[in-house]
Amino acid sequence: xxxxxxxxxxxxxxxxxxxxxxxxxxxxxxxxxxxxxxxxxxxxxxxxxxxxxxxxxxxxxxxxxxxxxxxxxxxxxxxxxxxxxxxxxxxxxxxxxxxxxxxxxxxxxxxxxxxxxxxxxxxxxxxxxxxxxxxxxxxxxxxxxxxxxxxxxxxxxxxxxxxxxxxxxxxxxxxxxxxxxxxxxxxxxxxxxxxxxxxxxxxxxxxxxxxxxxxxxxxxxxxxxxxxxxxxxxxxxxxxxxxxxxxxxxxxxxxxxxxxxxxxxxxxxxxxxxxxxxxxxxxxxxxxxxxxxxxxxxxxxxxxxxxxxxxxxxxxxxxxxxxxxxxxxxxxxxxxxxxxxxxxxxxxxxxxxxxxxxxxxxxxxxxxxxxxxxxxxxxxxxxxxxxxxxxxxxxxxxxxxxxxxxxxxxx
Amino acid sequence: xxxxxxxxxxxxxxxxxxxxxxxxxxxxxxxxxxxxxxxxxxxxxxxxxxxxxxxxxxxxxxxxxxxxxxxxxxxxxxxxxxxxxxxxxxxxxxxxxxxxxxxxxxxxxxxxxxxxxxxxxxxxxxxxxxxxxxxxxxxxxxxxxxxxxxxxxxxxxxxxxxxxxxxxxxxxxxxxxxxxxxxxxxxxxxxxxxxxxxxxxxxxxxxxxxxxxxxxxxxxxxxxxxxxxxxxxxxxxxxxxxxxxxxxxxxxxxxxxxxxxxxxxxxxxxxxxxxxxxxxxxxxxxxxxxxxxxxxxxxxxxxxxxxxxxxxxxxxxxxxxxxxxxxxxxxxxxxxxxxxxxxxxxxxxxxxxxxxxxxxxxxxxxxxxxxxxxxxxxxxxxxxxxxxxxxxxxxxxxxxxxxxxxxxxxx
Numbered sequence: 001x002x003x004x005x006x007x008x009x010x011x012x013x014x015x016x017x018x019x020x021x022x023x024x025x026x027x028x029x030x031x032x033x034x035x036x037x038x039x040x041x042x043x044x045x046x047x048x049x050x051x052x053x054x055x056x057x058x059x060x061x062x063x064x065x066x067x068x069x070x071x072x073x074x075x076x077x078x079x080x081x082x083x084x085x086x087x088x089x090x091x092x093x094x095x096x097x098x099x100x101x102x103x104x105x106x107x108x109x110x111x112x113x114x115x116x117x118x119x120x121x122x123x124x125x126x127x128x129x130x131x132x133x134x135x136x137x138x139x140x141x142x143x144x145x146x147x148x149x150x151x152x153x154x155x156x157x158x159x160x161x162x163x164x165x166x167x168x169x170x171x172x173x174x175x176x177x178x179x180x181x182x183x184x185x186x187x188x189x190x191x192x193x194x195x196x197x198x199x200x201x202x203x204x205x206x207x208x209x210x211x212x213x214x215x216x217x218x219x220x221x222x223x224x225x226x227x228x229x230x231x232x233x234x235x236x237x238x239x240x241x242x243x244x245x246x247x248x249x250x251x252x253x254x255x256x257x258x259x260x261x262x263x264x265x266x267x268x269x270x271x272x273x274x275x276x277x278x279x280x281x282x283x284x285x286x287x288x289x290x291x292x293x294x295x296x297x298x299x300x301x302x303x304x305x306x307x308x309x310x311x312x313x314x315x316x317x318x319x320x321x322x323x324x325x326x327x328x329x330x331x332x333x334x335x336x337x338x339x340x341x342x343x344x345x346x347x348x349x350x351x352x353x354x355x356x357x358x359x360x361x362x363x364x365x366x367x368x369x370x371x372x373x374x375x376x377x378x379x380x381x382x383x384x385x386x387x388x389x390x391x392x393x394x395x396x397x398x399x400x401x402x403x404x405x406x407x408x409x410x411x
Numbered sequence: 412x413x414x415x416x417x418x419x420x421x422x423x424x425x426x427x428x429x430x431x432x433x434x435x436x437x438x439x440x441x442x443x444x445x446x447x448x449x450x451x452x453x454x455x456x457x458x459x460x461x462x463x464x465x466x467x468x469x470x471x472x473x474x475x476x477x478x479x480x481x482x483x484x485x486x487x488x489x490x491x492x493x494x495x496x497x498x499x500x501x502x503x504x505x506x507x508x509x510x511x512x513x514x515x516x517x518x519x520x521x522x523x524x525x526x527x528x529x530x531x532x533x534x535x536x537x538x539x540x541x542x543x544x545x546x547x548x549x550x551x552x553x554x555x556x557x558x559x560x561x562x563x564x565x566x567x568x569x570x571x572x573x574x575x576x577x578x579x580x581x582x583x584x585x586x587x588x589x590x591x592x593x594x595x596x597x598x599x600x601x602x603x604x605x606x607x608x609x610x611x612x613x614x615x616x617x618x619x620x621x622x623x624x625x626x627x628x629x630x631x632x633x634x635x636x637x638x639x640x641x642x643x644x645x646x647x648x649x650x651x652x653x654x655x656x657x658x659x660x661x662x663x664x665x666x667x668x669x670x671x672x673x674x675x676x677x678x679x680x681x682x683x684x685x686x687x688x689x690x691x692x693x694x695x696x697x698x699x700x701x702x703x704x705x706x707x708x709x710x711x712x713x714x715x716x717x718x719x720x721x722x723x724x725x726x727x728x729x730x731x732x733x734x735x736x737x738x739x740x741x742x743x744x745x746x747x748x749x750x751x752x753x754x755x756x757x758x759x760x761x762x763x764x765x766x767x768x769x770x771x772x773x774x775x776x777x778x779x780x781x782x783x784x785x786x787x788x789x790x791x792x793x794x795x796x797x798x799x800x801x802x803x804x805x806x807x808x809x810x811x812x813x814x815x816x817x818x819x820x821x822x
Contacts, residue, residue, distance in 0.1 A: 016438030027427030112605035194523035278697025279690030286689025300709030
């Protein structure tokens with residue numbers, strides 16, 4: 001099986017200005033072809049570092065994927081260094097410049113002269129066409145090693161991988177590693193591990209990783225034995241039995257997709273009223289393609305006045321219990337359900353922080369309200385994170401509570 | 412000046428299941444102390460790879476930051492390998508186990524036995540207390556090299572860095588590198604570069620990076636000369652003159668913060684009505700702490716009925732021009748402004764995709780509506796990305812159009 005190495009080039013990656021999502025994409029991409037990445041080396045726009053990284057990769061990998069530093073500006077030096085590394089001259093390609101000029105024209109823009117350098121390509125490179133940008137991809141072969149050089153702009157790199165490099169990968173692919181990711185939410189990593197520790201040590205043909213995220217914990221199972229597909233199916237069933245309702249989805253399935261599937265299956269529609277989550281719950285619900293089938297309306301009632309005016313929350317409730325209270329959460333959920341005529345009303349009210357907390361109602365407190373037919377309930381959760389993370393956690397709890405309630409009740 | 416290297420350990424990073432944000436955080440953290448990261452090596456939970464990475468780091472860096480693989484589960488092997496690497500024995504610490512037990516108790520949970528291994532620490536390590544998790548940080552010194560070993564859970568690693576490792580860094584810090592990031596939106600990288608190419612080549616004491624993101628382009632300036640602060644101030648003024656209104660903020664300032672600052676300065680309130688962006692505009696506006704001072708209400712009117720019912724959009728407009736039209740965008744903006752009694756009404760209606768497009772109204776089309784006093788206008792933008800990216804771009808255009816209009820008009 002071929003081994004891969006990734007070299008990510010860019011000062012912005014070392015200074016922490018940009019998160020290296022390109023290497024993540026490339027890893028995921030290669031996994032589909034049974035090619036595993038052994039290491040990722042990130043270096044700056046610096047000649048000796050780039051050369052050291054390529055030298056290291058030659059030793060430990062057969063396939064080397066290099067991204068970054070191919071742009072038209074002064075700090076893009078990768079192409080010159082790579083050309084030198086492979087004893088190659090830069091040659092001007094008229095047709096590439098025409099393509100670039102065309103690309104600007106279609107966007108209604110003039111091409112600036114800085115793009116002329118983008119049409120200079122090392123003569124020993126096989127050009128890999130970039131349909132969405134000015135920096136061409138390049139392929140170099142040396143002995144039994146193959147080097148792919150791509151721009152660092154994620155969108156452009158991804159198109160070059162899917163349009164062109166995928167063809168090379170298909171030919172190389174031997175073993176397919178099958179993987180299955182099981183997503184859970186609502187149980188800490190160590191407790192989850194205790195529940196399945198014995199099961200894990202019994203497994204002979206499956207590798208298992210436990211990945212804690214701040215809103216959820218993933219279990220990743222992988223296997224490369226010939227009948228791995230059916231072995232993973234059995235594992236999935238066994239783990240589902242052990243873990244129960246904390247499992248919300250598999251592989252690319254998000255919590256909002258899991259909620260969507262239940263709503264569609266039950267032919268129910270939903271409306272949402274948010275305070276502290278500020279629109280994040282509806283944003284997540286509408287990230288699902290086709291969400292207009294069940295999601296009708298959301299309101300973000302940030303001020304007390306809007307809670308009364310739009311959602312018909314009782315001013316006495318607000319005065320007696322406060323905006324952050326089980327009572328207000330319930331009235332908000334009921335209010336948006338009545339306003340919209342939907343089957344389900346979901347609400348959030350809490351304190352995301354960093355200000356506005358008290359001893360009794362600290363930052364990180366949220367009440368989630370849920371209204372369906374004659375059912376009206378509220379749920380309390382507490383967290384200790386920053387504003388953005390608290391909003392994420394609040395929205396996670398709201399969507400998960402909705403999932404659990406719909407799942408448990410046969411409405 | 413000390414050089415740093417980062418080793419990120421975890422199969423999940425090589426398989427693409429998790430994005431390596433830890434190395435980004437550490438890089439940003441060290442930059443404040445004038446310590447620059449030379450390289451980042453990412454390897455799997457694999458003994459020989461981990462040892463090779465540490466060996467490589469010893470050669471090229473003085474400070475080595477290692478994260479990942481310290482959890483309580485079977486795939487966490489870093490501690491054992493590190494102990495062996497430093498000829499160190501694992502020793503049980505009663506007080507650490509007590510701390511861990513306490514931590515579970517405060518969260519209202521029982522500690523599972525798998526946590527006992529978390530109280531085993533290599534005897535040559537200096538323990539770095541982890542106040543928010545079970546995996547302790549560790550520090551090893553060998554010759555003039557220092558190794559920091561931390562858990563891979565971002566929240567825990569960050570607390571160990573800020574609470575403890577920061578003290579070491581303060582002592583090491585010699586030169587302070589000053590940096591300034593200038594955020595722009597609405598102009599492609601190559602066009603922006605053409606505007607400032609001559610200016611860049613004139614700079615002797617400032618380094619400049621151009622970082623294209625899919626919603627915006629950043630300019631990063633850095634300098635380590637003694638009066639770098641005033642030099643960067645001059646550069647900031649000069650670039651502002653050259654780039655004009657495409658500059659929306661500096662350093663940690665987001666577009667939504669820039670909008671917030673203008674609204675606060677002008678003492679204006681805002682309400683938002685969204686269709687295709689599904690709550691993302693209000694989510695972004697409420698990510699700003701203190702947003703309740705100017706943000707009153709948001710509505711996500713996904714269905715045509717809710718546009719009519721809540722926002723008083725004319726059914727004839729919907730029928731004649733469609734939901735995705737300049738006319739509907741304007742009526743939505745006006746509607747939410749009237750409903751809320753706010754000074755500004757902002758709206759979005761478009762097609763995020765992947766379905767629902769036509770030749771006339773393709774996926775990626777959005778109309779942004781803006782209503783203020785007697786002003787009522789709509790703005791059209793087109794993109795070619797996927798659903799999630801289109802939503803991001805749509806929200807960026809809406810917030811930026813709001814910023815530009817408020818900036819240009821003296822209302």
